[in-house]
Amino acid sequence: MALAGLVTLLIVTGCGRDTAEDRQVRIATGSKTAVYFKIGEAYGGIIDRELPGTDASVLVTAASAANMDLVTRGQAEVGFAQSDVLVTGGAPAPGLVALARVYDDLLHLVVRADSPVKGLGGLKGRRVSVGAQGSGTTVTVGRLLSVAGMADAVQRRDLNLDESIRSLRSGDIDAFFFSGGLPVTGIKELGADAGIRIVDLSEWAGELREAYSDVYVVRDVPTSAYSLPPVATIAVPNLLVVAATMPEDLAYDLTRLLMERRGELAAAHPAAERLELRAAISTLPVPLHPGAARYYKSVKP
Structure with a gap:
């Protein structure tokens, strides 16, 4: 039984x-x-x-x-x-x-606080992570660099977010891009224990819309996201x-x-x-x- x-x-x-x-x-x-x-x-x-x-x-x-x-x-x-x-x-x-x-993904361009990079043009000749292959970040950044006439102007690194954060912290890269919803946990943690800035990219939204798609808009990264001065950047749904x-x-x-x-x-x-x-x-x-x-x-x- x-x-x-x-x-x-x-x-x-x-x-x-x-x-x-x-x-x-x-x-x-x-x-x-x-x-x-x-x-x-x-x-x-x-x-x-x-x-x-x-x-x-x-x-x-x-x-x-x-x-x-x-x-x-x-x-x-x-x-x-x-x-x-x-x-x-x-x-x-x-x-x-x-x-x-x-939600909307906001394109972050992250540099160290003491970096001389104040805008997109400041990346010329520098080591920059443009996102992992297969990511939306890589697509958006590729288009951004193209409309800015900078497609071949940076030393590209294809790093994911974790790799980008480690590389910026160690000085192996000068800047990284990442597209994500606010707040991006890794960027918030990086900002809490290392000095960083987020670079304003809003001036390029119009050119991206004209060249590629009207999905590109401008959104603010408020102080509440990373305890940093507010900046505006490119966003995409x-x-x-x-x-x-x-x-x-x-x-x-x-x-x-x-x-x-x-x-x-x-x-x-x-x-x-x-x-x-x-x-x-x-x-x-x-x-x-x-x-x-x-x-x-x-x-x-």
């Missing part, structure tokens, strides 16, 4: 595991210290908890460009991506649609994207959980505090998934 009971328990347990894995939601994020990862990890936990028959997992990646590629190739169901990575020549990437505009072939009901539920549990996401990182209905639907020129659009219509006042 005991053996029969054990066999029954194993069968039930096995069935339960199979059911839980009937549908997977792999969320492509970024490095483990990035905003994408922190919000994505919390989002995955919410999906696991509240969508029966769904197994959510978080993928550590190089960020936006890599995430877009993973979703396009069916190796992730959901990905965080800067909208400039998703738009080329004014047209959105084929086969990808959005669940929401989550950050979207949560999925394949256009995702089932409508799943897209509806993923959007619903994103919005209904935004307080829980904000507890994981303050950037998610900017999640709100009116901004979330502003994903153009990337269209909303029909399931996401159905959710927003259902809660429209």
Whole structure:
């Protein structure tokens, strides 16, 4: 009898595991210290908890460009991506649609406090990290240096955020770029124990819009972010994207959980505090998934 009971328990347990894995939601994020990862990890936990028959997992990646590629190739169901990575020549990437505009990524140009670099032109001839290969940072910075006529004017380093912080601290580089939601934890920690400045890049937003896409805007980095003097910089909307072939009901539920549990996401990182209905639907020129659009219509006042 005991053996029969054990066999029954194993069968039930096995069935339960199979059911839980009937549908997977792999969320492509970024490095483990990035905003994408922190919000994505919390989002995955919410999906696991509240969508029966769904197994959510978080993928550590190089960020936006890599995430877009993973979703396009069916190796992730959901990905965080800067909208400039998703738009080329004014047209959105084929086969990808959005669940929401989550927050804006701000482009940080970080230098040591005693650096002579006061503007973008001051980087000429210097050792500069332009972001990890496959990141949205690399795309934005490549375009920025191009419109400034500086594509070949810096000694480029392809470093992720953690590597950039270590290299600036040790003096191996003179500056680094990073695009992320406020505040970027690694930059905040660097500023707390080492003197840094964030360089104003706002003058270049217009040229980026003219040359590439109107997704580029100017946003302030307030004193509250890093306890530094406020500066203005280039910002780009950050979207949560999925394949256009995702089932409508799943897209509806993923959007619903994103919005209904935004307080829980904000507890994981303050950037998610900017999640709100009116901004979330502003994903153009990337269209909303029909399931996401159905959710927003259902809660429209």
